[in-house]
Amino acid sequence: MPDALQGLINSPRLSPQHRTIAAKVAHDERITFEEGVFLYEHAELPYLGILANYIREKRHGDQTFFNRNFHIEPTNLCVYDCKFCSYSRLLKQRSEGWEYTMDDMFNIVKKYDDQPVTEVHIVGGVLPQYDVAFYSELFSRIRNHRPDLHIKALTPVEYHYIFKKAKISYAEGMKLMMDSGLQSIPGGGAEIFHPEVRELIAKDKCTADQWLAIHEEWHKLGNRSNATMLYGHIEKFWHRVDHMERLRALQDRTGGFMSTQQLVELIKQVGRVPIERDTLYNVVTNYQDYQFEDVVKPKFYKLPVLN
Incomplete structure (x- = not known):
């Protein structure tokens, strides 16, 4: 057992509950819902980092993997009106949006023909013309043009819509x-x-059960997917733990999730407001010249995935 983890278990400065959770992680035991809420309320980042890094190294060794991808966003127009999204535009706001044709998207793929990319990531708004037939043909064209390029595309929000439309x-x-x-x-x-x-x-798009069901069907085919959680808005800590517990339950059944990403929303008022997304859409910050804030906002950090 690493010294850092053993130090948590034996530390007189930590509460009995902190030490109990650390011991459970060390012995490959699961934390409970209540312990997850406790971590959000009482655990500091260094403590969480020691636990999470222990699990990471135990499962994967001292290795980190990267891919080189590019994004295609077919449209920012959307039939849904999620209250947190500043990216999308409704159909009545068409003048502020874009709609790529299939050829437009395929030409973006071809622009990377001489580049050592490994993946194309396709996701955007939901529109009626982007249906099952459209995406089926697009994926086939990309695969036939460049078989080595991994196609990662569309969330359950899009799939629920197009499958329902196709009956x-x-x-x-x-x-x-x-x-x-x-x-x-x-x-x-x-x-x-x-x-x-x-x-x-986000009341008008797919429910949690529908989102999970689509991932489950995908996993049943032997395939992998990712998961996200948007937090830091009007939810409480226990809502976050409930979210991760549902993901954990599906992972228990299928083992199909590769990773989770946390999306941070720092605006408390529900409405159409800017959102800070911690995803690959953001340019990586050069911290050599970065000016850090004097006062750090508490609790708006990722809670690492724990057993």
Whole structure:
């Protein structure tokens, strides 16, 4: 056992509950819902980092993996009106948006023909013309043009919409997408699963159960996906733990999640306001010249995934 972890277990400065959780992690035991809430309320980042790094190294060794991807965002127009999203525009705001054709998207792929990229990430707004047939053909064209390029595309929000429109089941739809060339799906659209929050921030798109069901069908086909959580707005700590517990339950059944990403929203008032997304859309910051704030906002950091 690493000295740092043993130090947490034996530390007289930590509460009995802190030490109990550290011991559970050391012995590969699961933390409970209540312990997850306790960590949000009482655990500091160094403590969490020691626990999370122990689990990471135990599972994966001292290795970190990267891919080189590029993004295609088919449109910023959307039939849904999520209250936190400053990216999208409604159909009545068409003059402020864009809509790529299939050829437009395929030409973006071809621009990277001589580049050592490994993945194309496709995700954007939801529009009626981007249906099952459209994406099936797009994935096939990309796969046939560049078989070595991994296709990661569309969230359950898009898939729920296009499968419902096509009157096919999630299982049928995901099989069709896989046969067309889809290889993994991103984790967007999860937001916060609990209905009392989801109803306020994104009530008109797929439910938590529908989001999870689409990932489950994808996993049943032997494929992998990601997951996200949008936090730091109107949710409480226990909503976050509820969200992660639902992801953990699906992971127990399928083992299909590769990773989770936390999306940070620092605006408390629900409305159409800017959102800070901690994703690959952001340019990596050069911290050599970075000016840090004098006062750090508490509790707006990622809670690492713990057993």
